[in-house]
Amino acid sequence: MLDIAVAYNRFSFVGQEFLTWLWFISETQDDIFQKVHEEITDLRLGNRMVLQNRYGDDRIETLTIKGDTAGLEEAMVALQKGAVVTEMQIIFTSGEHEWSLTLKGEHLGLSGLKTPETASIKEIEETEGAVIEKFFLIHKAYEITDKLFIHFIKIRTGEIWNNTLLLMREWVKKSNEGKIHT
Amino acid sequence: MALLSASTALTRYRVEGNKETLSLETIREKINNNRFPETEDPASFFTSGWTPFESHYLSDFSEKTIIFGTHLLFCLRIDKKSVPSRILKKMVTIETQKRLQESGKEFLSKNEKKALKEDIEASLLLRIPATPNIYDILWDMEAEEVYFFSSQKAANEEVETLFLKTFGLHLVRIFPYTAAMFSNELSDIEKDRFSTLSPVRFSE
Known part of the structure; x- marks a missing residue:
């Protein structure tokens, strides 16, 4: 194992590539999600995405897209210019239950995590049950993001990656061409 | 959270x-x-x-x-x-004015200003309650x-x-x-x- 601090900086790009791949998959091959984790019935992007473009002279350009009516056209243009997705809100459902969370590529940390609703605590004796239920739902969010991340790493380190990269570049190109024509 | x-x-x-x-x-x-x-x-x-x-x-x-x-x-x-910056600024300004009047000097040196600010901050910290985060x-x-x-x-x-x-x-x-x-x-x-x-x- 590498030194943790060195590895943190050296491989933060893998998390950013993972988010970009999630976006690509959600638009082109969303049947993969159920293959990765059988409990996922739907996975889609939420209304928040942050992209970053680093230039050679240490300048950093950050693009934040948020809001219910925000489209991802600008994000796609940024991707075309060489930006990476640094954080992204995803929403997934399992049966009738829905989870919403923002995933940061750099450290795979979760924020704004909303799990399916749990019963409110009326008596102090109900605290333990509430904690166990809530943690089960939080753990489920990690279980699913872990499965997706490991699936991506298998692709990223496998022979299939070159083809996936070609498809992703084609997706970026076509998405931007589409915008020019409309 | x-x-x-x-x-x-x-x-x-x-x-x-x-x-x-x-x-x-x-x-x-x-x-x-x-x-x-x-x-x-x-x-x-x-x-x-x-x-x-x-x-x-x-x-x-x-x-x-x-x-x-x-x-x-x-x-x-x-x-x-933590001392709110505007309170610290206010207290430093008042105290600086007071010291200048007492000493008859036109300005305080860089070191005097730094020491004054640190003293005021330390005295304010004693009076301000700590904010808890859980x-x-x-x-x-x-x-x-x-x-x-x-x-x-x-x-x-x-x-x-x-x-x-x-x-x-x-x-x-x-x-x-x-x-x-x-x-x-x-x-x-x-x-x-x-x-x-x-x-x-x-x-x-």
């Missing part, structure tokens, strides 16, 4: 080190030994320690549980004092993972430090590299390949 909140932020860690000598009773004792101090030190601008999940402001663990199902749950409390920490003993309910850098650094001091165990953050290296779903070949990865561009 606590465990039972509607919306929460988390950092996940793997617990590294020798856990064999840690019985539940030992863990409880160690937590209690590093609990948040019951008496506030007015001169301290930063205090931290563990508190029970069910009583954030009374840190005695003797009557409180840390066991919730198969997990351990307690809290990190961090009390911090962060839940859930220890999944079976999976050897800790879920810390914050993604703030300062809180993360403090939990890592206090956890090591309390239990002699390291909290190793789960981020892309460690997630891959700790995974038992990736082969050694895949892990080796991961270590040689370089960034790609998604545009031509």
Whole structure:
């Protein structure tokens, strides 16, 4: 194992590539999600995405897209210019239950995590049950993001990656061409 | 942003080190030994320690549980004092004026200004109460993972430090590299390949 601090900086790009791949998959091959984790019935992007473009002279350009009516056209243009997705809100459902969370590529940390609703605590004796239920739902969010991340790493380190990269570049190109024509 | 909140932020860690000598009773004792101090030190601008999940402001663990199902749950409390910058600026301006009038000087030297500001800040800190912040920490003993309910850098650094001091165990953050290296779903070949990865561009 590498030194943790060195590895943190050296491989933060893998998390950013993972988010970009999630976006690509959600638009082109969303049947993969159920293959990765059988409990996922739907996975889609939420209304928040942050992209970053680093230039050679240490300048950093950050693009934040948020809001219910925000489209991802600008994000796609940024991707075309060489930006990476640094954080992204995803929403997934399992049966009738829905989870919403923002995933940061750099450290795979979760924020704004909303799990399916749990019963409110009326008596102090109900605290333990509430904690166990809530943690089960939080753990489920990690279980699913872990499965997706490991699936991506298998692709990223496998022979299939070159083809996936070609498809992703084609997706970026076509998405931007589409915008020019409309 | 606590465990039972509607919306929460988390950092996940793997617990590294020798856990064999840690019985539940030992863990409880160690937590209690590093609990948040019951008496506030007015001169301290930063205090931290563990508190029970069910009583954030009374840190005695003797009557409180840390066991919730198969997990351990307690809290990190961090009390911090900070002087609002505008109050500090106001006090420094008033005191500077007073000193200039008393001494007949036209201005204070750089060192005098610095010393004056530090004295005023120290005296204000004694009078200002500390603001408490509570962060839940859930220890999944079976999976050897800790879920810390914050993604703030300062809180993360403090939990890592206090956890090591309390239990002699390291909290190793789960981020892309460690997630891959700790995974038992990736082969050694895949892990080796991961270590040689370089960034790609998604545009031509």
